[in-house]
Amino acid sequence: MTGLPLLEVALQRVLRGTRSVLGQIACRIEPGEVVGLLGPNGAGKSTFLRSLCGLLPFEGKVLVQGKTINSLRGRERAGLIAYVPQEHDVAWPISAADLVALGRDARRTSRGAKLSSEDQRAVVQAMERMDVARLASRPVDTLSGGEKARVLIARALAQETPLLLADEPAAGLDPLHQVNLMKTFRSLADDGRAVVLSMHDLGLAARRCTRLILLNKGEVVADGLPEVVLRPDVIAQVYGVSAHIATVEGGLVVQVLEPTSTR
Numbered sequence: 001m002t003g004l005p006l007l008e009v010a011l012q013r014v015l016r017g018t019r020s021v022l023g024q025i026a027c028r029i030e031p032g033e034v035v036g037l038l039g040p041n042g043a044g045k046s047t048f049l050r051s052l053c054g055l056l057p058f059e060g061k062v063l064v065q066g067k068t069i070n071s072l073r074g075r076e077r078a079g080l081i082a083y084v085p086q087e088h089d090v091a092w093p094i095s096a097a098d099l100v101a102l103g104r105d106a107r108r109t110s111r112g113a114k115l116s117s118e119d120q121r122a123v124v125q126a127m128e129r130m131d132v133a134r135l136a137s138r139p140v141d142t143l144s145g146g147e148k149a150r151v152l153i154a155r156a157l158a159q160e161t162p163l164l165l166a167d168e169p170a171a172g173l174d175p176l177h178q179v180n181l182m183k184t185f186r187s188l189a190d191d192g193r194a195v196v197l198s199m200h201d202l203g204l205a206a207r208r209c210t211r212l213i214l215l216n217k218g219e220v221v222a223d224g225l226p227e228v229v230l231r232p233d234v235i236a237q238v239y240g241v242s243a244h245i246a247t248v249e250g251g252l253v254v255q256v257l258e259p260t261s262t263r
């Protein structure tokens with residue numbers, strides 16, 4: 001253990017084009033956390049995640065295990081952070097297994113090198129976790145939307161990084177695969193890693209995340225335990241909907257009800 005936070009963020013501003021879309025955001029993410037990043041369309045969730053992994057220029061600092069993200073070279077960065085993009089475009093008809101194996105690239109001596117037994121174990125485990133083992137030989141351009149999404153998550157899992165950033169990974173997954181995804185994230189966190197994922201399903205976020213960060217218009221509105229962040233007045237103010245919130249065995253239940261006029 002280094003004693004350093006896994007991720008330390010002190011953003012001052014992020015521009016998209018000439019527009020400032022994220023303001024000051026400061027937070028620390030520690031091993032063991034599954035952080036749900038919430039907020040309406042356009043709130044800045046993707047911008048935030050892409051800034052954290054160094055895919056967008058930003059003003060401020062992002063430290064991963066104490067190292068400035070922009071000082072990390074490709075291989076070193078890929079050893080620390082895995083990223084699941086919101087878009088599921090795959091440019092060529094590669095097999096699902098070969099796509100997942102790309103997650104091991106940063107650990108291999110050369111790109112053409114054979115997968116080591118350790119690489120193979122990671123690929124098989126990631127594919128089993130995402131329930132895509134039976135799709136191994138299928139070209140990814142023949143898969144359904146949810147199947148392809150699960151293969152792309154498996155690629156990031158195969159990277160076996162301390163930090164996993166995922167942009168709406170549950171979108172397009174059926175209920176069973178959504179719950180299993182969140183359980184997988186929880187088990188990574190229990191193993192001392194951390195996951196930050198953006199999401200729109202407040203019920204899934206409430207029940208399955210250890211912490212929620214709620215963004216609105218590029219600012220953090222709330223950051224804390226699900227029961228602290230997901231209050232009816234906050235949901236109405238940020239999302240413009242009423243919600244029923246209850247505590248049942250195993251966690252919080254949130255059901256969105258009707259549009260409100262408070263937003």
Ligand SMILES: Nc1ncnc2c1ncn2[C@@H]1O[C@H](COP(=O)(O)OP(=O)(O)OP(=O)(O)O)[C@@H](O)[C@H]1O
Binds near residue numbers: 044047048
């Ligand atoms: N390339 C760009 N140029 C200009 N503005 C952009 C660009 N990309 C995103 N934006 C704007 O930045 C803001 C934040 O977008 P972002 O994609 O981070 O939101 P989000 O919270 O992930 O939204 P969603 O829930 O719809 O995925 C939005 O207002 C968006 O229109």
